[in-house]
Amino acid sequence: DTAVSQTPKYLVTQMGNDKSIKCEQNLGHDTMYWYKQDSKKFLKIMFSYNNKELIINETVPNRFSPKSPDKAHLNLHINSLELGDSAVYFCASSQRGASYEQYFGPGTRLTVT
Amino acid sequence: AQTVTQSQPEMSVQEAETVTLSCTYDTSENNYYLFWYKQPPSRQMILVIRQEAYKQQNATENRFSVNFQKAAKSFSLKISDSQLGDTAMYFCAFMNPNTGNQFYFGTGTSLTVIP
Secondary structure, eight states: OOSEEEEOSEEEEOTTOOEEEEEEEOSOOSEEEEEEEOTTOOEEEEEEEESSOEEEOTTSOTTEEEEOSSTTBOEEEEOSOOGGGOEEEEEEEEOTTTTOOOEEOOOEEEEEO | OOEEEOOOSEEEEETTOOEEEOOEEEOSOSSOEEEEEEEOTTOOOEEEEEEETTOOSOOEETTEEEEEETTTTEEEEEEOSOOGGGOEEEEEEEEOTTTTTOEEEOOOEEEEEEO
């Protein structure tokens, strides 16, 4: 059983397009996250979200928006894609008050041409 | 925002030898958690070890152990009996449970185990 899954694993698209990456966790966790890993492998938090609170990293452009249809899903929508958006995007989840460990999905490699 | 520093961009170690990866962090908090994650070429992020700041005892997981120095804000990872499968990027991470459980990652250390 995959704990945190992401689709697609690879996404190639052109500048200006709008795309979504889906994330699902079957761990029953209450908090989910999106990270961006750039070409230098630097991991940066974009969003953290539970059913009560969305925390947005202020450096994230408003072209990026998380959408959570339910507790087990946190999708990432990106509008008007730019070349600089090319990166690997990771979804993760954790349970507050427990071990705080974050479980990561396999990542989605986004390439904008 | 918290800062996490990994001063060794790349390291190598002979198979079966021991290697230590360094990590320092900056915080004014007293309650927090520290983690080491491993990212092999498959790019999957895998938890290696976790340390609660309120625990004085250093965490250990099989061949992996940490040297946690709270006053010095240092959290190094020691890998004993290095194996080829240990080749990966290693990320140190800081988490403050009072700020939305957000992780702050270091820039990573690329470790190569040489046969």
